[in-house]
Amino acid sequence: MTELPGTEFEFVVIGGGAVGCGVAYSLAKSGKADILLIDRADDVGTVTTSQGAGLAGQMRSSVERTKLAMHSVQTFRELQAHAAVEPDWKEVGSLRLALSDEVVAQFEALKGVADHCGLESAMIHIAEAKERWPPMDFSEVKAVLWCPSDGYMLPKSVASSYRHECERMGVQFVTSTSVDTIEIEDGYVTGVGTDRGKLRCRYAINAAGAHAYHIGQLAGLELPIVPVRHEYFVTVDWDGLDPQFPCFRVPDLTLYGRVADGGMLLGGWEPAALHTDPRQFPLGAKAPPIEPDWNVLGSFEDKMAQLFPAVRGSEKSRVGKGWPTFTPDGQFIIGESSRVPGFVMAGGCNAHGISGSGGIGQLLVESLSDEPSSSYLEGLSPDRFTETEWDWAEATSRARAVYETYYGIET
Ligand SMILES: Cc1cc2nc3c(=O)[nH]c(=O)nc-3n(C[C@H](O)[C@H](O)[C@H](O)COP(=O)(O)OP(=O)(O)OC[C@H]3O[C@@H](n4cnc5c(N)ncnc54)[C@H](O)[C@@H]3O)c2cc1C
Helix, strand or coil, X not given: CCCCCCCEEEEXXXXXXXXXXXXXXXXXXXXXXXXXXXXXXXXCCCCHHHHCCCEECCCCCXXXXXXXXXXXXXXXXXXXXXXCCCCCCECCCEEEEECCHHXXXXXXXXHHHHHHHXXXXXXXXHHHHHHHCCCCCCCCCCEEEEECCCEECCHHHHHHHHHHHHHHCCCEEECXXXXXXXXXXXXXXXXXXXXXXXXXXXXXXXXXXXXXXXXXXXXXXXXXXXXXXXXXXXXXXXXXXXXXXXXXXXXXXXXXXXEECCEEEEEECCCCCCECCHXXXXXXXXCCCCCCCHHHHHHHHHHHCCCCHHHCCCCEEEEEEECCEECCCCCXXXXXXXXXXXXXXXXXXXXCCCCXXXXXXXXXXXXXXXXXXXXXXXXXXXXXXXXXCCCHHHHHHHHHHHXXXXXXXXX
């Protein structure tokens, strides 16, 4: 068994998905040292992250969330330009298609926020959209919102790219190692226990994805982090689909997609979400296995046929599936617990943990600085759950509702 790379660190990051790797990268870039990232898998980015569709969309309904996404895109751009291991970032832009007046109004509001943030976007003519995505049928489309700096990446490559850059900056990584205790003395975190022995640290950062609930419990914190099933399929390759076509989102149909492996990747948000209760599986076990649900995937296909008839009955090459985590208010959980100083959260990603990873890392660094936090960052604190009363049934139902209304509209 490989030795642990030391016994004392300033920061131990628990979990090496996009979020943990993005956090380690931001810490190192901000000049922090003595950082160790631990993952129980044999490599980084192999769990939920490897299943992600990889879309990064920056147009969000609030200024703070938009800026977070813009910071992430800036990070992917930087990695793509300078890192020895590329994140396979493709800045192809994105098209949002409105099929109803309600969504046209939503696009206008999104554009207002983007303008405020200095994010370039435009309502474009259907003819221009058709030029950007020629095989799509735009005849039912009422408006198109274009964001040229959106794009997609390969999620596993992003984690590898972060890791490579982190190691260059001195961060250490240890894989095939499980964290099984959080050591606390006089109320403060003093270290973590692993299946290879104990380590002392000042900060234990919980980026354990679908196991973030369990790691929180090790510190005595009950956090409503609800894994909700999410899926997409990829068709076999087709002539005429170009990887440079923009990503697309169709809020009225609750669908998103892009070109992948020469075919179409099509994902969506189903109206009746399926969650798993993290209290029902232990830290030492994986989250429950997911079989492709062809009723749900088939409904994505049926809906998309309205805009892209060839998808109906198409042969599929693979299915992406996993348990991204949702919170009752749809917001990330980022920052140090005031109840257990030294215990820091980076979880509850609400299915944008890959695209959000750069911004999440930046906010986490900010949360640990001596500067006063913004009200947005304060609102992401784990304290909003640990210092208030809530119950699981209500929290789960709200987290599911966040999933079911992902594009801000009821279906
Ligand atoms: C089908 C699908 C499509 C998606 N599409 C997108 C998309 O287009 N864009 C986007 O931004 N997001 C997307 N997401 C969401 C995204 O995948 C997640 O938000 C993101 O991967 C979460 O990253 P993470 O690092 O928190 O979790 P994970 O990637 O799951 O990483 C957590 C890590 O913690 C480790 N771990 C757990 N317990 C322990 C322990 N005890 N000790 C040590 N290590 C431990 C695990 O091994 C794992 O590597 C999608 C998700 C799915 C399922």
